[in-house]
Amino acid sequence: MEVANRYVTIKTHIHGAPAESNFEVQAETVALAIRPGSNDIIVRHLYASIDPYQINRMKSHSPSQKAAATASGINPGEAISAPGVAKVVVSGDPEFEKDDLVTGFISWAEYSTVRAGDVRKLDPMGFPLTYHLGILGLGGLTAYAGFFKLCKPMKGEKVFVSSACGSVGNIVGQYAKLHDCYVVGSAGSNDKVALLKEKLGFDDAFNYKEETDYKSALKRYFPDGIDIYFDNVGAEMLEAAVANMNHFGRIAACGIISEYTADGSRAAPSMLDVIYKRIKIQGFLGTDYLDLHSEFCSTTCDYLHRDKIRVLEDISDGLDSIPSAFVGMFRGDNVGKKVVKIAEE
Amino acid sequence: MEVANRYVTIKTHIHGAPAESNFEVQAETVALAIRPGSNDIIVRHLYASIDPYQINRMKSHSPSQKAAATASGINPGEAISAPGVAKVVVSGDPEFEKDDLVTGFISWAEYSTVRAGDVRKLDPMGFPLTYHLGILGLGGLTAYAGFFKLCKPMKGEKVFVSSACGSVGNIVGQYAKLHDCYVVGSAGSNDKVALLKEKLGFDDAFNYKEETDYKSALKRYFPDGIDIYFDNVGAEMLEAAVANMNHFGRIAACGIISEYTADGSRAAPSMLDVIYKRIKIQGFLGTDYLDLHSEFCSTTCDYLHRDKIRVLEDISDGLDSIPSAFVGMFRGDNVGKKVVKIAEE
Incomplete structure (x- = not known):
């Protein structure tokens, strides 16, 4: 079985303030099947996190600057990896089953193929899924x-x-x-x-x-x-x-x-x-502080349950809204955590 | 009994690189006697420490800058407090006796009057006195x-x-x-x-x-x-x-x-x-690390005894050499710790 997938990419490396015209949405067809022997996981994206630091990955870097830049640079035409929440469609990994909710580095896309190390199973703990990209993410x-x-x-x-x-x-x-x-x-x-x-x-x-x-x-x-x-x-x-x-x-x-x-x-x-x-x-x-996750999570969930902390979210709708959501962040358009909803849960 | 004392002072606040002409040597007469009931200590200076940061105390500061500047500012005409090694001449404090060696914040002078809190007794531990202003100071x-x-x-x-x-x-x-x-x-x-x-x-x-x-x-x-x-x-x-x-x-x-x-x-x-x-x-x-002093001192004395560390000192002679010693430091004239010998031990 195949599905149409769409993903956001940059047309060229970006310098200075980003513009929507720096981005384009690419379309491709993805086979919803795992190669035999592979433990890849195909996920359908529900929410994508939009973060300012991604601009640093979109610049062209000299080799010496690259060492300083976070993670890997993003090249024109490539899918842009980003935190998100997704649902498993097909799993070659025995730890994951169809319809499992997962979170981790996926991409600004409708579907992606990931490995177990890229994502972890998500227990929403009764909170909206978007919280797990922001206040609980x-x-x-x-x-x-x-x-x-x-x-x-x-x-x-x-x-x-x-x-x-x-x-x-x-x-x-x-x-x-x-x-x-x-x-x-x-x-x-x-x-x-x-x-x-x-x-x-x-x-x-x-x-x-x-x-x-x-x-x-x-x-x-x-x-x-x-x-x-x-x-x-x-x-x-x-x-x-x-x-x-x-x-x-x-x-x-x-x-x-x-x-x-x-x-x-x-x-x-x-x-x-x-x-x-x-x-x-x-x-x-x-x-750097992933070892603090359970302490952080229990403290923050407790604050949420006791209404001691308020959640500021700014949610746009649809993959096509990613470029404007990202660009708007540099104008200060967002109030709180910027998330794009990619698909219905 | 009275002695002639001389001390170095600034003529005006200093901005930019210091010049010898910014300084002058003042003379006064000091009574070698303590007021009855006072626990002041009169000391005769042997060595004075010359340190670059003193320039920051010699600038004129706005009240808000003053908060940031180290210790107190130095005003024209005043004696300039600085670390040094000295010998007790007269003591009103029962903890100190005549001829005790002391170290601490004294001043760029031949004599000064200090309090027990400003200085501590110095045990040279067999090392030259100047070491106690540098490598052991x-x-x-x-x-x-x-x-x-x-x-x-x-x-x-x-x-x-x-x-x-x-x-x-x-x-x-x-x-x-x-x-x-x-x-x-x-x-x-x-x-x-x-x-x-x-x-x-x-x-x-x-x-x-x-x-x-x-x-x-x-x-x-x-x-x-x-x-x-x-x-x-x-x-x-x-x-x-x-x-x-x-x-x-x-x-x-x-x-x-x-x-x-x-x-x-x-x-x-x-x-x-x-x-x-x-x-x-x-x-x-x-x-900020005075509580480390004994650890630091025993480690460093051990290195010195085992000839594992070399002492770089740059010693000038006489109170009159203080302005040129200080000014020269900003041209990089000194090699290692700059000390001025004020008097024979």
Whole structure:
């Protein structure tokens, strides 16, 4: 049996801000059969995760840059691997059966062929499937590990989160509030600022687009200084945060969305501040903390069951919406975790 | 009884590179007597430590910068506190007796009045007194704590040390060799490079003044990447090190001598590298690790007794030589720990 499959790909490597015209949807026919002896699994996709860092895989890299870039680069015409939730159609692996729900790195496609190592069985635990791409997925783990393990927050500490309505930032801020920290977030619109303050319980929030001097802005919101900065944007905001950090402050360098599409825009934080204030700047990836998954998951499920944490999701419909969903993320269109629904469950 | 005392001071706050004309030697008369009831101690100085970071205390700071600057700022006309070795002349404190050797924060002077908390009794342990300002003093502790505790080196790791003939850098490189690491140092002259390779046992070394592209230079010296960078200079060298760091690399931010005297020259390391390579950049001060002192001291004394570590000292003679000693440090005149001998022991 064969099915029509469609997948999103880039036409050429992308530099600067992405445009929808950089992408195209390819069509192919896929045989729903496994070669004898193979333990491949064919899955039908339900939800795809849309994440800003993918832009870094879409650039052309020199060999030396490649070493630094995450995972593998994406070449024009190739399927784009990405986290998702899918359902098994045909399995050559004895651990997986037809109709099993799975999650892991699949792709921006309707169908894909994966191996057992790429995906794991998903128990929805009574939550919507999309949660397992966001609050209970890699974004949640990134927030949890980065905030609790890397920043080692103490109750009462002052926490600044940039891109605070983003997929990771909104969770960091909520964890920080649940940990009795003082939390201020920055976001790119007044609606987002209102959401942070009124719905997510942030102590305060500001629209960075209305600030001309981030250093003064942070001084206003943190008259006693910042103890923890969870950085999702980089560049001038990172510089301003370093200038406002307290002694022994910690910066979790999680993302630099403001620099992904603007090569020249680099942060030049004061190293004099870093030394004298003994600031730690630590880069990390959520995938480094997979051993924390069960701790993270039980803590977060508990918060969800007790309505202590709110889920911010932004769901678009259909594979064809992936390019606009991805491009819109760099304009700040999304509120919370961006997911595209590929097919009915 | 009274004695003539002389001390070094700044004429005005200093901006940019210091000049000898920024300093002057003041004279005063000091009564060698303690007020009844006071537990002050009057000490006669033998050796004064000359350290680059003092320049940061000599700048004029805005109130917000002041919070970041180390310790207290230095005002024109005031005595300049600095580590030193001295001998007790008169003591109002029962713990100290005449002729006791002491070390701690005294000043760039011939005599000073201190309190028990400012100094501690010094047991030379058979070593020259100057060692207690360098290899067995704060510089040694800074090297020890920064390298072993902050960078957590594993045997065989690749270590880069900038300002490797400086007071801290030369010790870091020697500790790293004793820990079976591969060590390359940068320095500012071919004589220093030869010293590092031939006398201190560095695996390799280079003259940064002969390199036009630090990133390529480090790629040459570290074809397999850098695991640990002990940063004493900041700016472009820090950027180049980040570009050449391996995954999970650690950067001990100890000093940024290249930026102390050039306000505009800031490092803008790639935060994309920091994130994807999970680099840690950690600012620190040796004084944060005073609890390590006995571990550091016994380890280092043992190395000294077994001739496993060489002592690089650069000693000038007389209080009047302090301004030129200090100014020369920013031209790279010193080789190893810069000390000024104030008086005969």
